[in-house]
Amino acid sequence: MTLDDVVNIARDALFIIFEVAAPILLISLIIGLLVSIFQTVTSIQEQTLTFVPKIICVFLGLMLLGHWMLSTLSQYINVLWSDFAQYIR
Helix, strand or coil: CCCCHHHHHHHHHHHHHHHHHHHHHHHHHHHHHHHHHHHHHHHCCHHHHHHHHHHHHHHHHHHHHHHHHHHHHHHHHHHHHHCHHHCCC
């Protein structure tokens, strides 16, 4: 296994991690921003107000995108395991 192989595996792994995590993080970011704008407009200074909508929306996002996330990760793991013989040389 060469240094290029290690770099390619690490690069692909990081790309897949970002690709899988980005939709959930964006959902959380957008909901947090909307709730913050709502708090600013209404002058509500409750710190815990952002958590419940974020948790609900992230949970819904995981329900909707969970299959895609798991299939993407499974495909990457299958590629790693299918090329395992090349990595141990």
